[in-house]
Amino acid sequence: MIKITMFSQADKVAGQGVGSAYIELIKLLKDRFSDKFDIQINKYGRSDLSHYHTINPQYYLSTFSRKRGRKIGYVHFLPETLEGSIKLPKPIRNIFYWYVISFYKRMDQIVVVNPTFIPKLVDHGLDESKIKYIPNFVSTENFYEKTTDEKAEIRKKLNIPADKFVVFGDGQVQERKGIDDFYKLAQDNPDIEFIWAGGFSFGRITDGYDRYKAMLENAPDNMKFPGIVDRNDLVNYYNICDLFLLPSYDELFPMSVLEAFSCGAPVLLRNLELYQAIIDGYYQPAKDRDEMNDFINKAKNDPSILKDFKKKSKEASTQYSEDNLSKIWYQFYTDQYKIYKQDK
Template identity: 35%
Template sequence: MTVHLVSETEFGSQGMGIHTAHRDLIGLLSIGKSVDLKVNNEGVGDVFHAHTYGPYYFLKGLKYKGRRIHTVHTIPATLKGSVPFFRFVKPFADLYFKWVFNYADVCIAISPEVERTLKELKVKSRIVRINNPINLENWRFSENKKKTGRSFLGINENEFVVLGVGQMQQRKGIEDFIDLAESMPQFKFVWVGGRPFGKLTEGIKRIDKRIKNAPSNILFTGIVGLDEMPNLYAAADVFVFPSYQENSPLAPIEAASAELPVIYRDLDEYKSLYTTAHLKASSNQEFKEQICRLFVDENFFSEAKENSRQIVKQFDEKYILKQILDLYNQLFDSQKW
């Protein structure tokens, strides 16, 4: 069986979790050569699987009626705090995304929140729940990665580093991250990420002003290549994820795979997504208290690292590979003559 994987991120912005998920799936399906792969323009397959939702998705899927799969990373709510005038955009986004989802024969919901949204939109396609897979070995901590990452960032080995990863937009909580850096000048803060929406990013002028006037203890790297990211996670001491809306975010799971303590914003989405304990904060003050406690309390730090070791088990790639291959086989078998 040949699977045709499609993602517009291959020739567009690659500083997004969607691109990471796409590349991770390519790596996962390459293990043991489970299936033959075609990516974007490389040819035609038996089953079509897309991660993005632009014109290329519709064009490439034309030949695959009855065999189309779409992994749903983005829902209309994702646009809030990402693009301007969300209130006016949302009705059109609802219609467009419903069209995207109904074009597929199967929609993979990567979280309970995504599944709930698909049902709310009355999507007619079959819906299955499969988590994003994580290649634990790729993100595993090593002293060499830490040394390489700190050299890349220009940070000395004695500094306590708080890392944030995400697009530079309000939804991801970048302004809260800057507030935290301002309130804790004794620590080094690093934000990794860019702007896939460019000038259409919500609040771009306001955020640019905050970045320009940010304190010297915070570093903005812009978009960093996937190959370099394991080193940057290893270079950090704590990972903070202040995002206001997520479905099944990859960055905190990548950080957890590197055994970093991870502090999430206290969101309902996580309560339904994660099956094990995780650190959470509802305000900047709570984020600050958690960071400071991790710095001074070795037992608390160890417990937080154990939380990370437990949470990544939910995203074990071997189990998820079986789920995905079962889905491919179901579609392939249903279309046999």
């Protein structure tokens, strides 16, 4: 068996896509390859492969040990993608940004969740031949479309009328996620229910924390903020929405979009370059809030428009399914093990 040690604190902070991706991968490997891979979590014994999901300082120090075997780094963010997420004094920020790239350079192999990150990592000085793209995925066991009766019951529990048009968004409350546009759309459409699931995963160092906290506390009547929702309950929100909206200005490969696809929810996104590289054709693109508003009202007045997008969501869900990604991860780890044995 191949000994693989996962190093991660991704699941320690609720409401982060990194944690969701990590949980999905661990479950997939243990469910499907328990006879092929010996998976350990945060153990410092000898390993064939060490897969770093987060960049904690103790993990950085561990990379200098020969016990780690071949070191694999998972890139969920770059320094520039943290802008608009956390607020740090400039000297601390510069040190942290240097540390992030230094951590990645300690790896023998890098995995990115979006191919648009490859040239950016090369610009930071990493070897392109050591970078591989493997997309995120979600479990259809946890995220799936419920029956019409089940959806009606969920709406009833949430006090949402059966005929109310619902727009749902999910993510940390921060500028990068486009929460300002989501909020303004709710103000401009009082006849539509807007729900945003998410909170301040970074606490008070969240960029704009005081402003967003006040904004949430004074939300219009047609906007709900249930806070950070447990992943087991998130499936309900995807199922009762008429439209999933993520107005982010910057993303990698958002788990929330994959979760929405898996539940059959039509998806509306700001048309970012990175989306065009991975999910083009599966969502309704919008260049700004005005285009988002136009599509929301068009869909509300003509629900038949959304039928095609439900179909597209299901197609996307199949492409980024556990079955497809399990084959890719199995081949990846076995290939990495072969390289490790050759280099010993």
